[in-house]
Amino acid sequence: MVNLVRNENMKLSHSISTWIMMGIVVLIIIIGGLLTRFTGPEAKAPKGDWKAELKIQNQAYKQDLTNPAMPKMVKDGSVKGLQTNEYRLKNDIQPVQGNSLWGFVEGMGGVISLIALFAIVMGGKIVANEFSEGTIKLLLIRPSKRWKILLSKYISVVGYTLLMLLVLFIVSFLLGGILFSFSGASTPFLINSSGKITEVNMIVHIMELYGLKSINLIMMVTLAFMISTVFRNSSMATGIGVFLLTVGNVITMFLTKYSWSKYILFANTDLNQYISGDPLVKGMTMKFSIIVLVAYFIIFNIISYIGFTKRDIAV
Amino acid sequence: MEGKTIVQIKNVTKKIGKKVIIDELTFDVHSGEVFGFLGPNGAGKTTTIKMLLGLMSMTKGEMYIDGFNIEKDFEKAIAKVGGIIENPDLYKYLTGYQNLLHFWRMYPDIKRERIDEVIKIVGLEKRIHDKIKTYSLGMRQRLGVAQALLNSPKLLVLDEPTNGLDPAGIHELRNHLRTLAREENIAVIVSSHLLSEMELMCDRVGIIQGGKLVRIQDMREMLEDEADSIVALTVTPINSAKTYLESLSGKYNPKINDKEIEILENMENIPDLVEKLVGQGIKIYGVRKVQQSLEKKFLEMTGGNEIA
Numbered sequence: 001m002v003n004l005v006r007n008e009n010m011k012l013s014h015s016i017s018t019w020i021m022m023g024i025v026v027l028i029i030i031i032g033g034l035l036t037r038f039t040g041p042e043a044k045a046p047k048g049d050w051k052a053e054l055k056i057q058n059q060a061y062k063q064d065l066t067n068p069a070m071p072k073m074v075k076d077g078s079v080k081g082l083q084t085n086e087y088r089l090k091n092d093i094q095p096v097q098g099n100s101l102w103g104f105v106e107g108m109g110g111v112i113s114l115i116a117l118f119a120i121v122m123g124g125k126i127v128a129n130e131f132s133e134g135t136i137k138l139l140l141i142r143p144s145k146r147w148k149i150l151l152s153k154y155i156s157v158v159g160y161t162l163l164m165l166l167v168l169f170i171v172s173f174l175l176g177g178i179l180f181s182f183s184g185a186s187t188p189f190l191i192n193s194s195g196k197i198t199e200v201n202m203i204v205h206i207m208e209l210y211g212l213k214s215i216n217l218i219m220m221v222t223l224a225f226m227i228s229t230v231f232r233n234s235s236m237a238t239g240i241g242v243f244l245l246t247v248g249n250v251i252t253m254f255l256t257k258y259s260w261s262k263y264i265l266f267a268n269t270d271l272n273q274y275i276s277g278d279p280l281v282k283g284m285t286m287k288f289s290i291i292v293l294v295a296y297f298i299i300f301n302i303i304s305y306i307g308f309t310k311r312d313i314a315v
Numbered sequence: 316m317e318g319k320t321i322v323q324i325k326n327v328t329k330k331i332g333k334k335v336i337i338d339e340l341t342f343d344v345h346s347g348e349v350f351g352f353l354g355p356n357g358a359g360k361t362t363t364i365k366m367l368l369g370l371m372s373m374t375k376g377e378m379y380i381d382g383f384n385i386e387k388d389f390e391k392a393i394a395k396v397g398g399i400i401e402n403p404d405l406y407k408y409l410t411g412y413q414n415l416l417h418f419w420r421m422y423p424d425i426k427r428e429r430i431d432e433v434i435k436i437v438g439l440e441k442r443i444h445d446k447i448k449t450y451s452l453g454m455r456q457r458l459g460v461a462q463a464l465l466n467s468p469k470l471l472v473l474d475e476p477t478n479g480l481d482p483a484g485i486h487e488l489r490n491h492l493r494t495l496a497r498e499e500n501i502a503v504i505v506s507s508h509l510l511s512e513m514e515l516m517c518d519r520v521g522i523i524q525g526g527k528l529v530r531i532q533d534m535r536e537m538l539e540d541e542a543d544s545i546v547a548l549t550v551t552p553i554n555s556a557k558t559y560l561e562s563l564s565g566k567y568n569p570k571i572n573d574k575e576i577e578i579l580e581n582m583e584n585i586p587d588l589v590e591k592l593v594g595q596g597i598k599i600y601g602v603r604k605v606q607q608s609l610e611k612k613f614l615e616m617t618g619g620n621e622i623a
Contacts, residue, residue, distance in 0.1 A: 003420035010417065014408050134404030138462065141368045141398050142421035143390040313370040 001148055008156035012122070018160065021118040025164055026171055029108055033175040036099055036107070050094050054085045061085075080192045087190060087197045094187065101184040102202045104176035109209050111168055116217040116245060119161040123224035124237030126153045127308065131232040131315050146309040154225060154304075161221060165210060216269040219293065220245050222300045223265075230307040232315075256281050268292045318346035321470050321502035322367070327376030329362055329526075336362050338526040340376070344502045346469065349492055351517030351534075352506035359526040360506040361401065364474045367504075368398050381469055394422070397468035401475055403459025407448040411439060411458050414447060418462050425466055433461040437491075453484045460491060471495065471503045477512055489516050544582055547575040548592075549601035556597045563591070577605065 012018050061078040064070050070078075088095060097103045127150070130136040140146060177185070188199035224241035228234060248266035255261040262268075262281040268289035273279050322344040329337040337359045344350040352360050365371040367378055369389050378385045383392035405414045415430045434443050437457040447455065456476070463471055471492075477485045493516070495501045507513055513520050514534065522529045550556045556576055560569040567578040580588065582604065589599060 007417050007420055010413060011406060011409070014406075014413070016408070133407070134402065135406055137370060137400040137404065138398075138418065140370055141393055141396065141400075142418065143394040143423065144421050145390065312372060313365065 001152065004144060004148055004152035005155050005159075008126070008152050009159070012126070012156055012160055018122070021121070022164060022167060025111060025115060025118075025168055028111055028114065029168065029171045029175055032108055033104060033172070033179050036104060037179040051089060054089060054095070058082055058085050084190050084192050084197060093190070093199075096187060096189070096202075100180050100187070101173070101176040101182060102187055102206070104180060105169070105172045105206055106209060108168065108172040109206070109213060112165065112210065112213040112217060113245075115161065115164045115168065116220055117242060118164065119157065119217055119221045120224040120241035120245060121238050122160060123157045123221040124228045124241055125234045126157055126228065127225065128228040128232050128234035128237055132234065134315055136313055136315060140313060147305060150229070150304065150308045157221060157225065158218070161217065165214065169206070169210070212270075212272050215271060215293065219265060219269055219296060222297060226300045226304045226307070229304040252280065259283075262288070263292060265292070265296050318348065318500060318502070320344075321346050321381055322504065323377075323379040324363075324367070325377045325379075327363070327366065327378060328374050329359075329366060329371065330374045336526050337366070340523075340526075340528055342521055342528060342531060344470070344504055346502045347496055347500045348518040349496050349503040349505060349516055351513040351520040352504060352523065353510065353513050353520050354508065354523035356508055358523045360508075360523060361474055363523070364398075364400065364472055364504070364506060368396065368400070368472060369393055370400070394466065395469040396472060397463030397466060397470070398472040399459045399463055399474065399476055402478065403455055403462070405447050405455065405458060405462070408446065410446050411443040411450070414458065415462055415465065419465055422466050429465060429467070433464045436464060437461045452479050453481065456480060456484060456488065460488070469501060471501050473503070473505045475506055475508075477507065477509065485512065492516060544580070545577055545605040546580055546582070546585060547572070547577050547601075547603045547605050548599060549575050550592065551598050551600070555595075556592065559592070559595055559597070575603075
């Protein structure tokens with residue numbers, strides 16, 4: 001099994017497209033860093049008057065709270081915001097800015113969507129290309145079970161995706177430090193859980209951010225991998241994967257008036273909806289979404305397994 | 316000398332939908348022999364080979380390699396098999412060595428040195444660290460043979476191995492297979508639709524048509540056990556020789572072919588016939604046995620060039 005994964009890694013690492021993807025990720029971070037540093041409103045904003053800003057913000061929160069027209073949800077948010085801001089003022093903890101080390105790392109979290117796209121491309125190619133190149137015939141006449149070969153491909157794609165995430169984190173951290181100084185590295189992240197405020201390391205917060213975004217990523221890779229395995233066609237797998245990645249959420253939005261829409265994969269991929277705001281469809285809970293996601297994950301993998309192990313190799 | 320039975324194919328049938336692709340196929344292949352699998356395009360050669368290598372499932376029947384059932388005991392059965400199916404499709408963006416390393420990693424207990432051994436066997440030492448996309452077809456074919464030999468197989472299966480090879484390449488491959496069968500006592504199965512190739516390469520030939528095994532034929536028997544041979548005589552004057560032969564026996568059925576005259580006769584009777592011709596004042600410049608080619612036999616057996 002270890003050898004099979006090494007084989008898949010060798011094939012991925014000698015494929016030029018893998019490194020082009022990696023290069024694009026690094027390039028975007030650099031461009032994003034330079035743009036944030038030298039242009040844009042935050043570059044010019046003077047530092048140091050954050051306390052005054054927070055006080056103005058608190059005024060707005062207080063107004064919301066006294067306004068009877070405001071929905072309960074907004075009021076809850078305002079209460080939390082107020083508590084956090086007061087904690088900041090009391091303990092002299094500056095909020096994270098876009099033009100600071102952690103602000104930049106957090107902002108660059110958006111690149112994960114691009115990594116998801118690249119992961120779909122990899123997942124879409126890794127099985128289908130063995131068929132289109134004809135190499136599948138030489139691959140499957142070895143004393144390895146087919147499911148092990150399939151699993152090694154899956155592990156390899158997920159591994160390279162994690163590597164891209166790691167590159168994203170390290171490069172954006174280093175670049176953020178170089179451009180906006182490393183001195184902000186110790187800034188804590190404040191968690192407000194019903195009035196009780198705790199300071200945690202920013203890395204924990206960033207990991208949470210990456211983790212939540214990676215759910216969508218893993219689901220899309222698994223889907224592309226399944227299409228790649230069932231249809232044995234990489235363009236189809238990549239095409240459908242990218243299509244669903246970009247419009248899946250929009251389509252789900254249109255369908256939210258139907259109660260069955262809560263079973264759609266895309267209604268559940270964003271777990272952040274339970275942390276900050278209203279669920280997409282009424283009656284959805286975090287637990288429900290996790291069950292739906294796990295169910296989709298298992299179904300996709302079972303279909304991949306059957307598509308790969310039970311069928312004749314016709315090429 | 317008959318070797319150990321390596322391949323057993325028992326009543327194998329393959330249906331795709333309602334179409335019968337392979338119909339009750341049964342044959343054995345022994346170690347040390349080159350078994351030719353001959354048939355027109357679409358007869359079911361590749362399907363049979365894919366079933367033997369576990370790439371396709373069987374609808375009915377069983378296949379054993381070295382005693383192991385290919386479906387129930389796949390890993391053990393396939394461990395001692397090397398194969399090339401159609402073209403040797405390798406990873407073009409990897410080097411020759413990386414390709415071999417890739418397949419070597421898939422065997423649990425083959426020494427790493429074996430990679431260098433097979434490279435030496437096929438003579439690719441100089442180009443082994445170049446990417447496959449820079450290889451000629453002949454070199455790819457050789458690397459294909461190298462990967463098939465990695466696990467020191469007891470059975471080598473080659474599907475249409477000479478496709479796209481030039482005559483020198485075919486010659487080389489033929490010698491390779493012969494040597495492997497004889498010296499390493501490997502059983503070799505080669506499929507082809509090219510009859511002339513099979514004549515030169517194989518010890519036995521199974522002829523398949525429309526998914527059915529029409530006949531299994533030992534090559535030497537096939538070529539030698541002829542009661543009557545075609546004999547070509549170079550004579551002058553050719554026309555009177557023809558008339559005379561016709562008057563001797565109806566069975567000769569003489570045909571003038573350029574400067575030769577071809578008749579059908581048992582070789583044992585040829586000296587007498589030569590004497591008779593000389594007695595008639597006919598000058599003889601040459602007597603030659605024309606080998607009846609497998610092609611003719613093949614066409615007889617399969618009833619022409621019909622594609623199943």
